[in-house]
Amino acid sequence: MTVxxxxxxxxxxxxxxxxxxxxxxxxxxxxxxxxxxxxxxVSFFWTPYDVTNLIVADRMKPPESAHWFGTDxxxxxxxxxxxxxxxxxxxxxxxxxxxxxxxxxxxxxWAAARGGWLDEVLMRFNDLVFAFPALLSAVMITAxxxxxxxxxxxxxxIFNVPVFARVARAxxxxxxxxxxxxxxxxxxxxxxxxxxxxxxxxxxxxxLVQGTIQFALGILAEAGLxxxxxxxxxxxxxxxxxxxxxxxxxxxxxxxxxxPGVAIVITVLGLNLLGxxxxxxxxxxxxxxx
Amino acid sequence: xxxxxxxxxxxxxxxxxxASMVVFAVLEILPGDPAQLMLGMNASPDAVExxxxxxxxxxxxxxxxxxxxxxxxxxxxxxSFTYSSPVIxxxxxxxxxxxxxxxxxxxxxxVIAIPVGxxxxxxxxxxxxxxxMGAAQVGVAIPNFWFALLLIYVFAVWLRLVPAGGFPGWxxxxxxxxxxxxxxxxxxxxxxxxxxxxxxRSALLEVLGEDYIRTARAKGMPRRIVLxxxxxxxxxxxxxxxxxxxxxxxxxxxxxxxxxxxxxxLGRLAFQAITQRDLIVVxxxxxxxxxxxxxxxxxVDVAYAVVDPRLRLAA
Numbered sequence: 054m055t056v057x058x059x060x061x062x063x064x065x066x067x068x069x070x071x072x073x074x075x076x077x078x079x080x081x082x083x084x085x086x087x088x089x090x091x092x093x094x095v096s097f098f099w100t101p102y103d104v105t106n107l108i109v110a111d112r113m114k115p116p117e118s119a120h121w122f123g124t125d126x127x128x129x130x131x132x133x134x135x136x137x138x139x140x141x142x143x144x145x146x147x148x149x150x151x152x153x154x155x156x157x158x159x160x161x162x163w164a165a166a167r168g169g170w171l172d173e174v175l176m177r178f179n180d181l182v183f184a185f186p187a188l189l190s191a192v193m194i195t196a197x198x199x200x201x202x203x204x205x206x207x208x209x210x211i212f213n214v215p216v217f218a219r220v221a222r223a224x225x226x227x228x229x230x231x232x233x234x235x236x237x238x239x240x241x242x243x244x245x246x247x248x249x250x251x252x253x254x255x256x257x258x259x260x261l262v263q264g265t266i267q268f269a270l271g272i273l274a275e276a277g278l279x280x281x282x283x284x285x286x287x288x289x290x291x292x293x294x295x296x297x298x299x300x301x302x303x304x305x306x307x308x309x310x311x312x313p314g315v316a317i318v319i320t321v322l323g324l325n326l327l328g329x330x331x332x333x334x335x336x337x338x339x340x341x342x343x
Numbered sequence: 344x345x346x347x348x349x350x351x352x353x354x355x356x357x358x359x360x361x362a363s364m365v366v367f368a369v370l371e372i373l374p375g376d377p378a379q380l381m382l383g384m385n386a387s388p389d390a391v392e393x394x395x396x397x398x399x400x401x402x403x404x405x406x407x408x409x410x411x412x413x414x415x416x417x418x419x420x421x422x423s424f425t426y427s428s429p430v431i432x433x434x435x436x437x438x439x440x441x442x443x444x445x446x447x448x449x450x451x452x453x454v455i456a457i458p459v460g461x462x463x464x465x466x467x468x469x470x471x472x473x474x475x476m477g478a479a480q481v482g483v484a485i486p487n488f489w490f491a492l493l494l495i496y497v498f499a500v501w502l503r504l505v506p507a508g509g510f511p512g513w514x515x516x517x518x519x520x521x522x523x524x525x526x527x528x529x530x531x532x533x534x535x536x537x538x539x540x541x542x543x544r545s546a547l548l549e550v551l552g553e554d555y556i557r558t559a560r561a562k563g564m565p566r567r568i569v570l571x572x573x574x575x576x577x578x579x580x581x582x583x584x585x586x587x588x589x590x591x592x593x594x595x596x597x598x599x600x601x602x603x604x605x606x607x608x609l610g611r612l613a614f615q616a617i618t619q620r621d622l623i624v625v626x627x628x629x630x631x632x633x634x635x636x637x638x639x640x641x642x643v644d645v646a647y648a649v650v651d652p653r654l655r656l657a658a
Contacts, residue, residue, distance in 0.1 A: 184358055319484075
């Protein structure tokens with residue numbers, strides 16, 4: 054018997070696409086996420102108007118045929134700003150998830166493989182980070198080290214580390230006593246090699262699902278930070294900043310507050326649906342009761 | 344149960360001590376000399392040095408940490424440089440906004456979420472379940488500060504039922520205070536309720552598949568009683584966990600909502616203090632918030648033991 058026969062992920066490969074496309078959450082999530090990603094990509098080549106171009110004559114125009122979502126107090130086209138702002142949201146959230154995965158997954162796997170006092174120390178350290186209110190701490194970090202997209206990424210990323218460490222550790226701990234791991238150990242493979250060859254592929258789906266969830270939370274956190282003026286700095290448009298600008302002008306131009314908010318909701322909704330769908334398809338044990 | 348609680352208590356205490364070291368260390372490495380900042384850029388080096396001496400900034404780090412933590416233990420949080428009043432007074436002044444706000448949102452979110460979760464679980468797979476969980480899915484995706492803006496527009500600008508922001512204090516009676524916290528509480532509660540409803544529903548569905556539920560139904564116990572008495576109680580562990588996390592989040596996470604509504608709460612105090620480099624205030628607020636998170640987590644552990652007798656016997 055070869056080790057790979059026990060690998061659940063290889064056995065389920067053929068039917069997985071068909072299963073995925075039969076899942077309503079997954080399909081809706083993929084469509085929304087792809088549309089947002091496409092919008093961000095298109096914004097690099099084309100936007101209806103130039104967002105760095107301030108046309109005072111066109112300021113505070115309500116939605117009309119020339120400006121579908123209206124214009125802001127500088128005469129910038131809201132639709133164009135939302136398109137360019139999506140880049141910022143996506144970039145911050147993706148890198149923050151990358152930081153969380155890049156540090157958290159090795160830590161979690163290490164804790165699971167070593168066990169004993171190291172595991173205890175790492176997990177207590179995890180509890181420690183969880184004791185710090187994430188949003189407030191992110192606000193502090195960006196306020197201390199200066200506002201900007203890079204510091205926002207770091208502030209959000211730090212709080213992703215314990216999340217991924219916990220998921221990776223739980224997944225890895227459940228795998229270590231399994232027969233296919235035992236046989237790999239009996240064959241003389243070291244813990245690092247086993248983690249790379251057997252543990253990681255088997256927890257990849259859990260990590261992917263968690264990654265989607267953290268991505269969505271990252272979008273929300275970035276919007277919050279940039280609402281406070283701590284995220285991407287003007288003239289780079291960001292959804293949170295647009296909402297901040299809209300607040301003082303809400304009496305005269307409520308439409309200013311509508312569209313950036315809707316953009317955030319749709320993006321986060323798409324990612325959450327994608328995450329739910331992925332979990333149903335990839336990990337039948339965690340399948341939501343429906 | 345005593346052993347279980349003692350262990351949880353020791354872990355909580357250890358976490359608190361390590362957290363205090365982290366808070367102190369992080370603010371220690373901050374750029375910017377507080378004495379210089381207080382006196383301004385044109386102050387003479389001698390004056391800055393004298394103030395550093397007076398503030399105790401020239402003592403070794405370990406001594407200053409011990410002095411600080413010793414003060415915290417007896418409720419002495421030091422004096423704010425910018426407000427020139429004791430930090431503990433500033434915190435108390437702001438806590439009477441933040442704590443009622445967090446409690447109101449938690450109450451609102453629980454009152455909405457538990458019945459919705461229960462109803463959806465009981466009607467699993469039907470149209471009403473799908474509709475409610477669809478709404479919850481959208482609720483989770485709504486940033487609370489955007490929802491706050493919409494609420495301000497509808498209830499303050501358009502209908503003029505409540506103030507758009509600010510806080511009148513509690514001296515003029517309870518009602519004006521409650522009224523100005525109403526919109527912020529709703530804005531905070533909605534996304535939390537959406538999460539809690541989803542957790543309640545899935546925890547209930549898990550429990551409803553158990554044998555003892557079938558037994559209870561088979562012996563003729565009405566559905567409603569099985570649902571409330573057997574299922575809900577057993578589904579409480581994940582629900583309590585999330586509620587504990589949410590209360591901790593609400594205490595500290597209100598910083599953006601406090602900014603939206605111009606509420607003088609703890610989050611805004613910390614935010615303003617950090618931009619003014621009033622470190623002693625930042626340290627105090629962060630420690631209070633971290634201590635509350637740890638305390639809430641400990642209380643959740645206690646609550647586990649109450650709802651789950653197995654935990655009382657084991658460990």
